[in-house]
Amino acid sequence: MGGLQRFENKLEQMISGVFARTFRSAVQPVEISSALNREIDNSAQILSRDRRLVPNTFHVELSGMDHERLVGLGPQLPQELVDMLREHAANQSYVFTGPVSISLDVADDLTTGRFRVRSQSVAKVTPSGGDATETQVRRASAVLLVNGEQLPLLPPGIVVGRGNDADLRVNDPGVSRKHIEIRVTDEGSGPRVSVHDLGSTNGMIVNGKRVEQAQLADGATIRIGNTTLTLRQSGGHAGPIQGG
Numbered sequence: 001m002g003g004l005q006r007f008e009n010k011l012e013q014m015i016s017g018v019f020a021r022t023f024r025s026a027v028q029p030v031e032i033s034s035a036l037n038r039e040i041d042n043s044a045q046i047l048s049r050d051r052r053l054v055p056n057t058f059h060v061e062l063s064g065m066d067h068e069r070l071v072g073l074g075p076q077l078p079q080e081l082v083d084m085l086r087e088h089a090a091n092q093s094y095v096f097t098g099p100v101s102i103s104l105d106v107a108d109d110l111t112t113g114r115f116r117v118r119s120q121s122v123a124k125v126t127p128s129g130g131d132a133t134e135t136q137v138r139r140a141s142a143v144l145l146v147n148g149e150q151l152p153l154l155p156p157g158i159v160v161g162r163g164n165d166a167d168l169r170v171n172d173p174g175v176s177r178k179h180i181e182i183r184v185t186d187e188g189s190g191p192r193v194s195v196h197d198l199g200s201t202n203g204m205i206v207n208g209k210r211v212e213q214a215q216l217a218d219g220a221t222i223r224i225g226n227t228t229l230t231l232r233q234s235g236g237h238a239g240p241i242q243g244g
Contacts, residue, residue, distance in 0.1 A: 055119035061107035098124035174225025
């Protein structure tokens with residue numbers, strides 16, 4: 001029995017009676033499942049001959065009426081959709097950047113029976129010392145923002161990579177085990193922050209430019225793999241380090 005057929009059989013157990021007859025005229029969960037499969041098929045990026053990277057965070061946008069009906073099925077439906085998507089990914093040798101999540105959202109511009117899927121790659125981020133407290137973040141003069149995490153930056157800095165020995169672990173297949181080092185020095189008037197590539201496979205992009213090292217200031221962005229890190233501090237311009 002195929003995955004979609006098993007999915008439909010489970011839905012028959014979840015939906016019954018008058019609700020089921022009404023439901024058939026609206027968005028079908030199996031339609032959403034098929035659309036999610038197509039979304040990762042169309043978004044797959046080649047990592048190697050046998051591995052392709054796909055998004056892991058999905059927003060299914062629905063009309064208000066369809067959203068009410070689907071949410072009424074309870075949390076079991078999103079979990080079944082996740083399981084279906086994981087099965088399809090495994091069959092296609094796809095790699096997710098982090099935990100798979102699917103949310104059902106209301107879109108005012110959609111009518112009953114219509115929906116769309118939006119996706120993005122969001123790597124799981126794990127600081128080696130655990131999550132920072134709100135007080136630590138608030139008191140820090142330099143903070144690194146990545147995928148919803150806030151990490152205070154203190155001297156001498158941190159190593160960012162995919163390996164277990166990185167200070168900030170980013171579960172992104174496009175990130176090397178030790179990808180970059182963010183160095184922090186205290187100059188009295190405030191921290192001086194720079195970033196240095198550690199011989200990574202895919203390199204890094206700072207403020208839209210591929211460089212090996214750069215001085216950083218407030219708002220500077222560092223892209224490694226499919227992940228973007230943003231620096232928050234006071235001060236001016238970020239650019240390549242000269243003569244270094």
